Amino acid sequence: MNAEIIAVGSELLLGQIDNTNASYLSTRLADIGINVYFHQAVGDNQDRIQEALKNASSRSDAVIITGGLGPTQDDVTREACGAFLGLDVILDNGAEAHVRQYFEQSGREVTEANLKQANTLEGAEVFPNDNGLACGTAVEKDGVYYVLLPGPPKEMKRMADSYALPYLAAKRPEEAVITSRLLRFYAIGESSLAEKLESILSRQSNPTIAPLAQEGEVMLRLTARSSSGEENIRLLDAAAEEILEKAGDYCYGEGEEELDERTAALMRELNLSVSAAESLTGGAFADRMTTFAGASMIFPGGVVCYGNEAKMNAVGVSEETLKNDGAVSRACAVEMAEGAKERFGSDYGISFTGAAGPDPLEGYEPGEMFIGFAGPDFSTAEFVRVGGSRSSIRMQAVKRGLYMLYNELRNRKGG
Numbered sequence: 001m002n003a004e005i006i007a008v009g010s011e012l013l014l015g016q017i018d019n020t021n022a023s024y025l026s027t028r029l030a031d032i033g034i035n036v037y038f039h040q041a042v043g044d045n046q047d048r049i050q051e052a053l054k055n056a057s058s059r060s061d062a063v064i065i066t067g068g069l070g071p072t073q074d075d076v077t078r079e080a081c082g083a084f085l086g087l088d089v090i091l092d093n094g095a096e097a098h099v100r101q102y103f104e105q106s107g108r109e110v111t112e113a114n115l116k117q118a119n120t121l122e123g124a125e126v127f128p129n130d131n132g133l134a135c136g137t138a139v140e141k142d143g144v145y146y147v148l149l150p151g152p153p154k155e156m157k158r159m160a161d162s163y164a165l166p167y168l169a170a171k172r173p174e175e176a177v178i179t180s181r182l183l184r185f186y187a188i189g190e191s192s193l194a195e196k197l198e199s200i201l202s203r204q205s206n207p208t209i210a211p212l213a214q215e216g217e218v219m220l221r222l223t224a225r226s227s228s229g230e231e232n233i234r235l236l237d238a239a240a241e242e243i244l245e246k247a248g249d250y251c252y253g254e255g256e257e258e259l260d261e262r263t264a265a266l267m268r269e270l271n272l273s274v275s276a277a278e279s280l281t282g283g284a285f286a287d288r289m290t291t292f293a294g295a296s297m298i299f300p301g302g303v304v305c306y307g308n309e310a311k312m313n314a315v316g317v318s319e320e321t322l323k324n325d326g327a328v329s330r331a332c333a334v335e336m337a338e339g340a341k342e343r344f345g346s347d348y349g350i351s352f353t354g355a356a357g358p359d360p361l362e363g364y365e366p367g368e369m370f371i372g373f374a375g376p377d378f379s380t381a382e383f384v385r386v387g388g389s390r391s392s393i394r395m396q397a398v399k400r401g402l403y404m405l406y407n408e409l410r411n412r413k414g415g
Helices: 020-031 046-057 077-085 093-105 112-118 153-169 190-195 229-249 260-272 284-289 308-315 319-324 330-344 388-413
Strands: 002-008 035-042 062-066 088-090 120-122 125-127 134-142 144-149 177-186 208-214 217-226 251-254 274-278 302-304 346-353 366-372 377-385
Touching: 002 046, 020 035, 020 062, 020 153, 020 177, 020 217, 035 046, 035 308, 046 077, 046 377, 046 388, 062 153, 077 120, 077 134, 077 144, 088 093, 112 120, 120 134, 125 208, 125 302, 134 153, 134 366, 144 153, 144 177, 177 229, 190 208, 190 217, 190 229, 217 229, 217 377, 229 251, 251 260, 260 284, 260 319, 260 388, 274 284, 274 308, 274 330, 284 302, 302 308, 302 330, 308 319, 319 330, 330 346, 330 366, 330 377, 346 388
Parallel strands: 002 035, 002 062, 062 144, 274 302, 274 346
Antiparallel strands: 088 120, 125 134, 134 144, 177 217, 177 251, 208 217, 346 366, 366 377
């Protein structure tokens, strides 16, 4: 089954919001063995939506439309689909009851505009909205499946996972079982990873291997298809083993667990803690480390010491170091990390100092930095150079610091 995703909303074309729905749906459809070959984005206009539907239906087995199901006049997705398919737009009783109940509970009077969100297409299957009001719709016409989902990501994701994806999975012509696995890599670029895995990628068939680059890291999604889940696991295990033989030094984990989550899990497992002194990153490392429940057990505290006075007063960087070596220096990064470790009584201390941009700092170009790291019996600092915007540089710095900490913990654990 080949699918196509149409995102409806003039705000997408104006650049006011990103089309995150399409990326989410593509990933989830791949998980159930449905290929996505085309994305379209179209404004809130019936004629243009119908034109997009005409193109999609000529080349795809399933057409998934997100957005345009709300209560306002520019929400015309149902009407455009109904006109294209020759189906009436009708009120669904169950969806109507859901909308009325919501307004009664909130003490407000329901209007005809609100009830518009309970409309569906004649003869269609209706998907309830567990996170909002606008119901979803699925209908088959001339061998093509049309699925209408709300635009707000919170509503769309819940409806897709609970109803739309199971609906499409049941319509696939094949009985094959699909199983996916995600391998996560850091400190290596997409092209470098592809070069290391060239012999594997050039002959991939089952499992398929799809690289996905994100800011500062790369993921590989392995997808196996066979008659049983057990056979898929065997295929995925064999593929993963071969990949890790060539690039295992850069792999930090598997599945949806990101670098900060994996690092925090290792710290809890080893009963260790880290504190931070942040200049360049402005508290971004502390923000990531305090995302998790029970964060105080692994992150007792951190300080943002942007100015030189703060570096001296907060974490004990010496005036001599700042005068002779500068705030952006290996010596300053080491003293910041040691100061954070001592101040908060943690097992490790980490620090970030450098040029975030857009202007150079102390002779260092934007993206050049030192990350300090202090442990039970060592202190060091690593010079790092990255590119991108100011916010990207700061985020990449945090990830590099997390990776330094993760490798230390992995080595300490013995694997």
